[in-house]
Amino acid sequence: MMIRNRDKKIPSFILILFLIASFLFSIGFWAAGKPGARYIFIFPQTHTKQYIVESRRLPLFPFQGKYEKYVDELLLGPLSEQTSPIFYGGTRIISCFERENILYVNITSDFIYDNAQTADFKGGVNLFKKNIMVNFPHLKRVELFVDGKTPFDESV
Numbered sequence: 114m115m116i117r118n119r120d121k122k123i124p125s126f127i128l129i130l131f132l133i134a135s136f137l138f139s140i141g142f143w144a145a146g147k148p149g150a151r152y153i154f155i156f157p158q159t160h161t162k163q164y165i166v167e168s169r170r171l172p173l174f175p176f177q178g179k180y181e182k183y184v185d186e187l188l189l190g191p192l193s194e195q196t197s198p199i200f201y202g203g204t205r206i207i208s209c210f211e212r213e214n215i216l217y218v219n220i221t222s223d224f225i226y227d228n229a230q231t232a233d234f235k236g237g238v239n240l241f242k243k244n245i246m247v248n249f250p251h252l253k254r255v256e257l258f259v260d261g262k263t264p265f266d267e268s269v
Contacts, residue, residue, distance in 0.1 A: 149173050152183055152248050155240065156191040156199065164240075165196045180249070181209040184218055187244055199237050199244070200224035207260070214251060219258040238264055 149170040156165050169192075175182040184206055190198030202223040209218050225234070242255040257264060 150179075152186075153244075154187060154191065155244050155247070156193070156196040157240065159195050159197050165191065165193050167191060167193055167196075178209070180211055180216055180218075180245075181206060183245070183248060184209050187241065188220070199241050211252070214253045216245060216249070216252050216255045217258070218245075218255065219261060222260045225259070234264065 149172045151168055151170055154167040154169060156167065157163075158165055169186065171179075171182055171186060177185070188198075188200060188204050188206065200220070203221070204224040205221045207219040207221060209216070211217070224237070238257055241257065245255045246252060
């Protein structure tokens, strides 16, 4: 009798293994088909004081890191019509790193020279920080530097 009982367990064991393998196989195909993580981008409208929200998918594991990839996309500007970028000109990242849940971003000062008369630099910096905090809520704060210096020194 033990032999018959054992014979019934082997086919059910094979069936369970087959189900687990097919489940893992389908999860692998599902994960491979996803284009990346979804991020939110907030840009100002050109003719009003309202904001437009864009959604983009970025790679899950970019070679430069998730923070730098996001900031790079943010500095590239919007895809939608009738929206303007946060910073004009050829603003680029000098450095971007996270330490103890604080993101340190150093960008070039190219945005200062583009529209110095009409630009709202403080509003742009606040919107820049808001974009990052919305997408990475675990960060305590964002420290922005322009060519290694703080853009608005409140201590002066």
